[in-house]
Amino acid sequence: MTLPYLTDDSIYYILQHLQNDRSTLFKCLLVNRFWCRSTIPLLYANPFENMTEKNYSITLTLFYCFNKVEILQLKNQPGLSQINNINFDKEHNPLFEYLKYLENYNSYLINSVIYGWFAKYCSDLLSYQKIYSDIIPIFHQSILRQSRNIKQLDILLYLLYKESFKHFNFQNFSSNLTKLNSLSLNFYSNGIVNKAVEQEFLRNIANICTNSRKLIIKLPRIRRPPFQHHNTSNNLINTTSTLQKLCTIIQVQNKLKMFMIRNCNSLLNNVLLSLEFQKHSLVHVVFTSCDFSNISLKSFNDLYNLEYLKFMFCKGILLYQCEGLNFSSFKLKELSFIRNYWNDNVTSLMLNYLGTSLQRLSIEKLIENISMYCPNLIVLKICFYFHIDLSVMQLFKSLRTRILSIIISHNIDNFFINLAINIPINIRKISIYIYPRISNKFLKFKEFLENCHNSFEMIYLNQIIGLESLKIVLSYIERSNNRLKVFGMKLDKELNDEELKLLNRIKTKGVEIVEFSEFN
Numbered sequence: 001m002t003l004p005y006l007t008d009d010s011i012y013y014i015l016q017h018l019q020n021d022r023s024t025l026f027k028c029l030l031v032n033r034f035w036c037r038s039t040i041p042l043l044y045a046n047p048f049e050n051m052t053e054k055n056y057s058i059t060l061t062l063f064y065c066f067n068k069v070e071i072l073q074l075k076n077q078p079g080l081s082q083i084n085n086i087n088f089d090k091e092h093n094p095l096f097e098y099l100k101y102l103e104n105y106n107s108y109l110i111n112s113v114i115y116g117w118f119a120k121y122c123s124d125l126l127s128y129q130k131i132y133s134d135i136i137p138i139f140h141q142s143i144l145r146q147s148r149n150i151k152q153l154d155i156l157l158y159l160l161y162k163e164s165f166k167h168f169n170f171q172n173f174s175s176n177l178t179k180l181n182s183l184s185l186n187f188y189s190n191g192i193v194n195k196a197v198e199q200e201f202l203r204n205i206a207n208i209c210t211n212s213r214k215l216i217i218k219l220p221r222i223r224r225p226p227f228q229h230h231n232t233s234n235n236l237i238n239t240t241s242t243l244q245k246l247c248t249i250i251q252v253q254n255k256l257k258m259f260m261i262r263n264c265n266s267l268l269n270n271v272l273l274s275l276e277f278q279k280h281s282l283v284h285v286v287f288t289s290c291d292f293s294n295i296s297l298k299s300f301n302d303l304y305n306l307e308y309l310k311f312m313f314c315k316g317i318l319l320y321q322c323e324g325l326n327f328s329s330f331k332l333k334e335l336s337f338i339r340n341y342w343n344d345n346v347t348s349l350m351l352n353y354l355g356t357s358l359q360r361l362s363i364e365k366l367i368e369n370i371s372m373y374c375p376n377l378i379v380l381k382i383c384f385y386f387h388i389d390l391s392v393m394q395l396f397k398s399l400r401t402r403i404l405s406i407i408i409s410h411n412i413d414n415f416f417i418n419l420a421i422n423i424p425i426n427i428r429k430i431s432i433y434i435y436p437r438i439s440n441k442f443l444k445f446k447e448f449l450e451n452c453h454n455s456f457e458m459i460y461l462n463q464i465i466g467l468e469s470l471k472i473v474l475s476y477i478e479r480s481n482n483r484l485k486v487f488g489m490k491l492d493k494e495l496n497d498e499e500l501k502l503l504n505r506i507k508t509k510g511v512e513i514v515e516f517s518e519f520n
Helices: 008-018 022-026 033-043 056-065 066-074 082-087 109-120 128-146 157-161 170-175 196-208 233-252 268-278 319-327 344-354 390-398 415-422 442-453 467-479 499-508
Strands: 105-106 152-156 182-188 216-217 256-263 284-288 307-313 334-338 361-365 379-384 403-408 430-434 458-464 487-489 512-515
Touching: 008 033, 022 033, 056 109, 056 128, 066 128, 105 109, 109 128, 109 152, 128 157, 152 157, 170 196, 196 233, 216 233, 233 268, 256 268, 256 361, 319 344, 334 344, 390 415, 415 442, 430 442, 442 458, 442 467, 458 467, 467 487, 467 499, 499 512
Parallel strands: 105 152, 152 182, 182 216, 216 256, 256 284, 284 307, 307 334, 334 361, 361 379, 379 403, 403 430, 430 458, 458 487, 487 512
Antiparallel strands: none
16 A cells, blocks of 8 residues: 655645644654755745844855855955854855845845844944844845846835945846836935936836735935925936836836825825826825825725825825825725824815725814714724813714724823713724823723723723733723623733632623723
């Protein structure tokens, strides 16, 4: 009788199922050569994710993947005597071309891992600035040179001007990005006037990378010197040229679904017009720290697949600009307003025009007629960052939503008693997060639970579990006739015997105690 065996396809399927279980994959390396060859691409597709200090040793693997030029660049760095102890002979060459399997290139994660290794082994010889400015770019250049399979690229463009990139072949690198489906471009104000390298890189991206589903553009925050009210002509030319190429990148994508942009002030109108090229596919749009002064919002109207829209730290929208949204063709499911600098009437008018289809809404203030504007709202998130006029608390009574999430950043007298009194019975799930700097959180939560209605099914409070907090939970359960099904709190505390007994009493009433989280 022949022994059963797994086909190659079956083994591939098993390993792919384990691709997020790195500890098990490392064990699979040891089964045999075939398993080893099949596992390596999965391990090195995203090797920098969820790194801990014990995993920083991947830096040694990166060392052994250096070519002669990169080895010389590293050895020439002053203060790196430890590097001379690493044997770069051919007999120590890696068994695999590990970096050609890399799918997720994230500059921030790579920086963190490499810095962590050098900080641990060379901290007495190297400064933070030295590691980031002179050493880490060598690793980035080496990784990008060898990568052939990148699908997610999150790159810091200042790296392109480092000495280690002086002879980097951008054309060859860009040609290896045909599988790219997510692109994040991070620009910095590095004082460089001649942006030829940046322009070449963006031009190649526009020509080759046309299948991104996700595009993130983070422009530099402009910090003008005192008494300088305008950009210099050179900087203006560079900014305009860069934004024009970015607009081209937006336009040439085949089926862009998510777009995010930060710090866009000039030429924002051009960006919005470019988004119209993606009207058949674009679903998710986020603006952060953008200036909408004199910008026509009519450009949104043709994005008929748009479902998610977020404005964060933005400014410049006036009432007359919102009028164009009255004829929008899309049906938003989620809309977020976070720390924007415009009149409350602007937010109200936008809700009036866009709120009918909304299922989720994030705002900073409770707005009158919100239920009329958003009749299909399921989740409402309110972030109270500033002083609250308690007279508006009665507006809670008219809410029709079923789920409410509240964030409080300032100590507000009588807020919780007013919330408890005014919260309507149709809200069955609530999450309340109080910033750590606010004192007496327990008393505020106690005040809320003792005065709110008895029909909550889920309550989440960022209160540390303990005897007193468990007592008020049990009291609420008994008062609510066991309607409560889930109670969330912070579980980072070992319970004593008395607390465990109380916890078990709560569980016997059918209530599950879970870790605190917000309703997102």
